[in-house]
Amino acid sequence: MRHQLLYRALLCAAVLTLSACTEEEKSSQSPPPPKVEIITARAQTVPNVLELPGRVQAVRVAEIRARVDGIIQRRLYEEGTHVEAGTVLFQIDPREMQANLRAAQATLERAEATAVNAAQDVKRYKGLVAKQAISQQEYDTAQARLRTARADVSEAQAAVESAELDLGYTRVTAPIAGRAGRAQVTEGALVTAANGTLLATVEQYDTVFVNFSQSSSDVLALRAQVASGELKLPSEGRVAVKLILEDGSEYPHTGYIDFLAMTIDVSTGTAALRAKVPNPDLLLLPGQFVRARIDAGVRPNGFLIPQRAVMISDSDARVLLVGEDGLVTSRDIELGDLLGSNWAVRDGLRTGDRIIVEGGQNARDGQPVRTVPYSGPEGDTPPTEASQQ
Numbered sequence: 001m002r003h004q005l006l007y008r009a010l011l012c013a014a015v016l017t018l019s020a021c022t023e024e025e026k027s028s029q030s031p032p033p034p035k036v037e038i039i040t041a042r043a044q045t046v047p048n049v050l051e052l053p054g055r056v057q058a059v060r061v062a063e064i065r066a067r068v069d070g071i072i073q074r075r076l077y078e079e080g081t082h083v084e085a086g087t088v089l090f091q092i093d094p095r096e097m098q099a100n101l102r103a104a105q106a107t108l109e110r111a112e113a114t115a116v117n118a119a120q121d122v123k124r125y126k127g128l129v130a131k132q133a134i135s136q137q138e139y140d141t142a143q144a145r146l147r148t149a150r151a152d153v154s155e156a157q158a159a160v161e162s163a164e165l166d167l168g169y170t171r172v173t174a175p176i177a178g179r180a181g182r183a184q185v186t187e188g189a190l191v192t193a194a195n196g197t198l199l200a201t202v203e204q205y206d207t208v209f210v211n212f213s214q215s216s217s218d219v220l221a222l223r224a225q226v227a228s229g230e231l232k233l234p235s236e237g238r239v240a241v242k243l244i245l246e247d248g249s250e251y252p253h254t255g256y257i258d259f260l261a262m263t264i265d266v267s268t269g270t271a272a273l274r275a276k277v278p279n280p281d282l283l284l285l286p287g288q289f290v291r292a293r294i295d296a297g298v299r300p301n302g303f304l305i306p307q308r309a310v311m312i313s314d315s316d317a318r319v320l321l322v323g324e325d326g327l328v329t330s331r332d333i334e335l336g337d338l339l340g341s342n343w344a345v346r347d348g349l350r351t352g353d354r355i356i357v358e359g360g361q362n363a364r365d366g367q368p369v370r371t372v373p374y375s376g377p378e379g380d381t382p383p384t385e386a387s388q389q
Contacts, residue, residue: 036359037374046302054212058203066191094170101163108156115149178204213270233297241275244291320356
């Protein structure tokens with residue numbers, strides 16, 4: 001019996017020893033917490049950039065239309081070339097207008113002769129009425145004829161001026177300097193002043209307008225942010241605009257907002273905006289599609305975080321944070337604009353939040369992690385934000 005009890009005691013001790021060794025071996029083989037690279041969120045001044053689609057429009061457009069009836073004799077410009085103001089573009093057959101001018105000049109000469117004769121009658125009658133050789137009524141009638149003759153002269157002079165204008169309109173000139181478009185009529189075509197036949201178009205676009213619009217809800221939100229101090233507009237009142245071309249390149253010249261509609265379009269629910277942009281190289285063409293990046297002030301207490309730190313889904317955007325206890329938590333954020341390789345964050349972050357930038361794919365909510373400062377590519381970390389453990 002004693003031997004059996006001793007054997008059982010030794011067996012239990014061996015089992016306990018083996019179990020302790022197994023647990024110790026399992027504990028020594030469990031993986032360490034994953035390593036992640038983090039940055040610490042710091043409030044800073046962040047540019048408030050709005051990106052909107054827009055269309056280019058020539059700063060001045062002149063439609064060249066016929067102002068007299070006639071036949072086009074010649075086209076005097078090369079289509080698609082630059083023309084100066086006053087350049088003759090078309091010649092309309094002037095013979096009918098020349099005949100009208102000569103007839104008006106003859107009428108003027110006749111009216112002037114009648115007026116001279118009436119003036120002589122008044123001068124002669126003035127001496128006779130003083131001697132009572134003629135009645136006062138005859139003298140008054142002579143003065144009336146003189147006034148009528150002078151009125152006829154004025155009317156004839158106006159007719160001559162009108163005929164001269166019509167004759168001048170047979171030489172169709174460009175009212176502005178710019179690029180002359182394709183001719184809408186050919187030699188031999190009949191044009192009329194009543195219908196205002198379109199002959200060509202001249203567009204001036206060494207400076208251009210860019211038209212775009214913003215939804216009424218965004219306009220209200222901007223006003224509320226300005227009123228609350230969350231957003232500060234440029235102090236000088238000039239809002240800069242940079243353009244992104246269709247190939248993704250940035251247009252080299254900066255424009256400025258020069259018009260903001262104070263009404264909302266009832267059909268689209270948007271407010272119209274317009275920027276004036278220099279175009280010295282004529283790189284921008286009327287009708288061209290561009291994207292406008294509007295420098296709409298700054299946010300004094302904004303946040304910038306690297307793009308790779310943000311996880312975006314169809315419904316929201318979120319980041320992974322490391323708490324004081326070293327555990328991972330997830331938080332939804334409201335994104336603003338993408339500035340270079342960094343996202344501007346409008347809401348959801350606080351100063352001191354430790355944000356996982358690298359290694360987040362290995363981290364889960366509630367899981368402990370080991371943290372090291374983020375050491376990404378130069379320019380990937382916001383310049384005013386310190387990377388801390």
